[in-house]
Amino acid sequence: MMDFLSQCRAIVGDAGVLDAEADMAPFLTDWRGRFTGKALAVLRPGSVEQVAALVRACAEHRVALVPQGGNTGLVLGSVPDASGAQVVLSLARLNRVRQIDPVNRTMTVDAGCILQQIQEAAAAEGCLFPLSLAAEGSCTIGGNLSTNAGGTAVLRYGNTRELCLGLEVVTPQGEIWSGLRGLRKDNTGYDLRDLFIGAEGTLGIITGAVLKLYPQPKASITALAALPSPAHAQQLLVLMQDHCGASLTGFELMSRFCLDLVARQFPQLPKPFAEPYAQYVLLELSSSESEAHAVGLLEHAIGAALERGVIQDAVVASSVAQSAGLWQLREHIPLAQAKAGKNIKHDISLPVSRIADFIAATGPRLEAAFPGCQLVCFGHLGDGNLHYNVAPPAGISNEDFLVNQDKVNRVVHDSVVAFGGSISAEHGIGALKRDELAHYKSPVELNMMRAIKAALDPLGIMNPGKIL
């Protein structure tokens, strides 16, 4: 294989090809530390043309490649397999903001730009790039696009898919497709953009994108509502949207178990209510007008919810610090889980109208199969997206419980599918959920996906073993 690596070095220089164990190590283990692969080399191109030349070299030598951004994915989509025959192609050096157009409200960026860097560059022009998620300090937009990442602003602004107008892609043949269009309307043939978005690098390598920007809201305000059940949370969502329309920018469900866990693991965080409630909803309202408008709108809607018995109590943040404190409760749930030990995670989505029924039906099924197991159920209820995690019964070790992972997945995912939901809401499929995908998707859908994969990547060199 020296021929291949020599060719790569001729393209990107010696510094652009890492093949020493120590140099490659950070690129080979997934973010959750669950799997470490092997690689022939890690390639670090510095331009789109170098990406294209490297892909041509891979095609010539039939070397499979794994595109990688910030390597913060949760489904083993951006790490190589154990064979040692694959190369990692890191987009990290492609990290320029190419252009910002505040009148068109678009921004053209390299795929390797860190999400936070993009948010900050937009803000510097008085604009908002709304994508926001826990890994924003280290994930890249290329990874966000390739996994169609979600996050906390989807309710108002959509997933990454809805925030992208155009793409630049290196095809599996090593050609460059320049689809960097900044257009709100463009009906000229098949929607290749959306085919590459969410394809997890299996159809080509995203090297650049035109992103949508929005006006910065003038003010945001946060509240925490207490409710007796998930069914009440569904009602609250309808009520809030009817009252507030697009001003409702956040709607996060958290069970009592979640907030109790946070309180145990992070006792310094605020405790908004003196007594516990069964469920909580974190609400965020944003106004394009003023803080007074946001406060008035929120208080009016909360008043209506209290009056109709949809919520039992609520606290409205009266300062930026208080807003941040309420969001910290939400953001500390995954951290509190990690401190408490490993659990079996599910990133699922459902029709919003079926969430309460799903929760009511699935808990007893898990309890019957795994008596005493503990449910950590929270998430972006406004998008129908739950993080439905199953922790060991008290007194059972993580190791003893995690052997049940496949069985737990089957119970949860069977229930998700029965309620019309999806087994991967915002994390993607990667290698982790590949078998689950094959289990649940219809043959018609799988066959169409395979036909597209074979048509665009006939050599099968683009991130093989992921998705399909």
Place this chain on the structure above:
Amino acid sequence: MMDFLSQCRAIVGDAGVLDAEADMAPFLTDWRGRFTGKALAVLRPGSVEQVAALVRACAEHRVALVPQGGNTGLVLGSVPDASGAQVVLSLARLNRVRQIDPVNRTMTVDAGCILQQIQEAAAAEGCLFPLSLAAEGSCTIGGNLSTNAGGTAVLRYGNTRELCLGLEVVTPQGEIWSGLRGLRKDNTGYDLRDLFIGAEGTLGIITGAVLKLYPQPKASITALAALPSPAHAQQLLVLMQDHCGASLTGFELMSRFCLDLVARQFPQLPKPFAEPYAQYVLLELSSSESEAHAVGLLEHAIGAALERGVIQDAVVASSVAQSAGLWQLREHIPLAQAKAGKNIKHDISLPVSRIADFIAATGPRLEAAFPGCQLVCFGHLGDGNLHYNVAPPAGISNEDFLVNQDKVNRVVHDSVVAFGGSISAEHGIGALKRDELAHYKSPVELNMMRAIKAALDPLGIMNPGKIL
């Protein structure tokens, strides 16, 4: 070919197969009356299963089929060619609203539902289905999806693509793909939904869809602003969005020439200003709160625009009737054009920031090539979408001018592409713009489209001659 038609009759009954000239006629001529094709038969299935069985018969006999909804398309996408060898497959009998879920804010419909029927069914549940366009009384949602239709609400709610969560599709093999998911987040493999949306029936037949619904706004208010130039209209858009955010639901540019044309052809319509201005923008604001809120927000923004010299004058409608009158001015432009005679139409889009430069550059190029030609330039400026139509010079007949169509197209489309725009914003490609697509798209992009077409429809029976 009797074998084939007998097979079709066995599937849908005699009444479902039209092959008499007179019966077929309404299905063979396009909406603008520019082309009349021939057909072996018109097939009218009454169920998804019948659609699938008909497609299997077509595949078996290698008969090409043209899916048709309301046949209101503008690019010859839904009429058969002149060979007489194709069949039209009408979706008109599949016209049930299958389900409305006001909590999930979704609606599941047959592809043959008329757009207005869908709007009304949503409104009856207190919800808004925002897609709105001139043909809404006769176009079908299947056609809207297959052409990714735009219309007047795109600024706030997006194109048809953004309003669809799931699809049911009959594949070119006559299988049924049940992708009727009502999920805001679903990252499980390739985005087949968006591949079929905008594919104009060349990859499969959309038979059903899950659509997004929104809360009904409590109030809408309309205004007409007068401006010295398109550049001022760009500035006004930025200002309005900064002030009003998502409450800005309409932003339509019209030149003086357009409104003069309307005034000549429809003298009974309102004349909002005593003196003429170079450009006009129709503004629409919607509020989820109240009419008072909408009025206050609009007046505040208009005040700011006047103060900064972005606009010269404005009238705000003070009643529903006055709002309707202002919208009529906009809606009567195409009708006034039709009364004044034929012209050469372009449905183009540009980055919003390039519209003024495009208009400034393109007019002189046309004037140089076709002295005295008249520009009817209006459209959805908020989406970067112009209807840029070229009418004959005074004293030149339509017939004499229309022979220049290809040359006019070349001047306009060359300019569009030079400014980073698209030659088809919201109407699609069909047969009409197929050669233009081949002329302007890069070989990389065309090759990917052809590979996908060949992979999904290897027999080439799905609406051949359209797009590719």
